Amino acid sequence: MSGDRAGAVVGVDVGGSGLRLQTSYAGQPGPVVTAPGVRIGSEGVDVGALAADAASLLGDSGVDEVAAVCWSQRGLLFLSDPREVVRVVSTTLRSQRTAVVSDAVASLVGALGxxxxxxxxxxxxxxxxxxxxxxxxxxxxxxxxxxxxxxxxxxxxxxxxxxxxxxxxxxxxxxxxxxxxxxxxxxxxxxxxxxxxxxxxxxxxxxxxxxxxxxxxxxxxxxxxxxxxxxxxxxxxxxxxxxxxxxxxxxxxxxxxxxxxxxxxxxxxxxxxxxxxxxxxxxxxxLGGALDGALHLATVLGETGTVPRHPAYVHLG
Incomplete structure (x- = not known):
């Protein structure tokens, strides 16, 4: 492991204009890094490609171990199978705990702080x-x-x-x-x-x-x-x-x-x-935006093992 970047929590916000990712370790947020946004094919959002991009960003940031990740995604309700998103994200990012949420949830949490x-x-x-x-x-x-x-x-x-x-x-x-x-x-x-x-x-x-x-x-x-x-x-x-x-x-x-x-x-x-x-x-x-909300939810997930759940808007893995 890379020492001080092991066991980080990770917030990811995926929208049409880009994927944004931010890590936090011991309460100290890292820089925001980006990759291309949602790619939609005949079967909906290509979550595999997005997760691979996120994993690459984590590697570049020196993060070897993810304690918790919150993945906020636009189009989660209509263009993806949330259970499959949980599986792909948790497997690709090798996270101990994973929350996948609608971007509306992350936006609300970020706005409210x-x-x-x-x-x-x-x-x-x-x-x-x-x-x-x-x-x-x-x-x-x-x-x-x-x-x-x-x-x-x-x-x-x-x-x-x-x-x-x-x-x-x-x-x-x-x-x-x-x-x-x-x-x-x-x-x-x-x-x-x-x-x-x-x-x-x-x-x-x-x-x-x-x-x-x-x-x-x-x-x-x-x-x-x-x-x-x-x-x-x-x-x-x-x-x-x-x-x-x-x-x-x-x-x-x-x-x-x-x-x-x-x-x-x-x-x-x-x-x-x-x-x-x-x-x-x-x-x-x-007070903030969707990425802030995703990082906050990842922190809560890492500290408590859970976040508020809803069958349409929030999924845990």
């Missing part, structure tokens, strides 16, 4: 909320809200804001009520003539990211007193609040947190805060 009752809404390209009291009884709360993608849901996300902004531009183009000349001009500047928009925006595999790239234009127009853009941003913030409050329903004295790049848009953030306040709650600043 620990395992305590609360809910988080993440407003980035997409939008999803998750709340839990981390109980194990039948009356416990573990609730995922939205995250259905830009076609079916993700209300209030950057992709949603961008799409609504472009729709408003097209309404002005067509002489319909609720249109915005400014958003039409901004849309043509970003994506060319309106006749090109359907092909450029709706047939691409990265359509959510492309739509989200227009969200800052909508937010800028709202700040500049475009009433249509302002209404879009206000609805986005209120939609995010609805998802957050729904995720927190049934949790006693929940801590509510919002994260994500869209919150840099002041009109959206202010509408979210106002809607949460109107419901009798207040937002608490996020």
């Amino acid at each position: 620990g395992v305590r009752p609360g809910a988080v809404v993440a407003a980035g390209t997409g939008a999803v909320a998750f709340g839990s009291d981390f109980g194990s009884a039948d009356t416990s709360v573990w609730r995922l809200v939205d995250g259905w993608g830009h076609v079916l849901g993700d209300r209030g996300s950057a992709a949603w804001v961008g799409l609504e902004g472009l729709r408003a531009g097209l309404r002005f183009h067509d002489g319909l009520p609720g249109g915005s000349e400014r958003l039409l001009v901004e849309g043509e500047s970003a994506f060319g003539a309106t006749s090109h928009w359907p092909r450029r925006l709706m047939t691409r595999t990265d359509a959510p990211a492309v739509l989200a790239s227009f969200a800052p234009h909508v937010a800028e127009a709202a700040v500049a007193d475009d009433p249509v853009a302002a209404a879009i941003c206000r609805t986005a913030g209120e939609s995010l609040a609805e998802s957050l409050l729904s995720a927190a329903a049934g949790i006693e004295s929940p801590v509510l947190v919002a994260t994500g790049g869209l919150l840099a848009a002041e009109p959206v953030r202010e509408a979210l805060e106002a809607a949460v306040e109107a419901a009798g709650f207040a937002l608490t600043p996020a």
